Amino acid sequence: ELLVHDINPARLEPLVAAGAMVVASPQAAAAECRRTICMVETTDQAEAVILGGNGFIQSARRGDIVLCMSTIDPSAARRFAERLAEKGIAMVDAPVSGGPHGAAAGTLSVIVGGPQETFAAAEDLFRAMGKNVFHVGGHGLGLAMKLINNMLGQIQTVAIAEALVFGKKAGLDPQMIYEVVSVSTGNSVQFQNRVPRILARNFAPGGTIDISYKDQELETSFAKQLGVPLLMANLSQQVYQMGRAAGFSKEDGSAIIKVFERLAGVTVSGDK
16 A cells, blocks of 8 residues: 655546545655654755655654655765664664666666664665665665765766767767767766667656756765766866856756756757
8 A cells, every 4th residue: 555645636647547545745655654754855855855844754653654755865864864863763774776768667776874774674664765775784875875876977978978969079070979888998888878868859758857966966975975086077066057147957967968068069969
């Protein structure tokens, strides 16, 4: 049985059609469910759902489990866990990777931070949503791992965009660039994700530039807390900011290519 809540009721329609029951608030969900899941966009939203006046904490009971599956600030997640623990409520941070396609197919990677016993008590839910499930350590470490993964993907996206525009300006066929790199040392998962979209000029949102920028802010802020320099992450964030300033904020991250295209005066597509 599944109880669901969203501030946009339209998002719940397919879930209701599949048999889910709608509740009026996160608090109402926690009153009925012993395991509750929060998956929203920002740290502030997660705090409202978990600790807010209508949040899980208001009605959850001792022994309940909160699964914080949003990509948020690891330090905030640790704070949420401490507040919940005061009432005997357990929490894990369990962000996911795989995008909308992975979510629809149930093949997400789920990256979990928190006590081993809490992970074990929620593992069946993670395996219902994901293909690859990892318990990487204590509170906040699931999020730290997710931010590292996202950081690598964002840096690669900028490098891929630069390379394609560079090649186009040099006179290469973008389709040929794709074919050669795909069987050469420059290939990567992100290259395979991004380049077909770019060649098709398909920038409909999977994830958006805005969401990636939010994640980059989490990466660089957390690194500052740790005293770790992140040169490439900060540079890539500025490119994403250029995309936001140019009006691409709600487009897929592949639209970063348009920043470099405008600067170089070329367009990269499968039509040459």
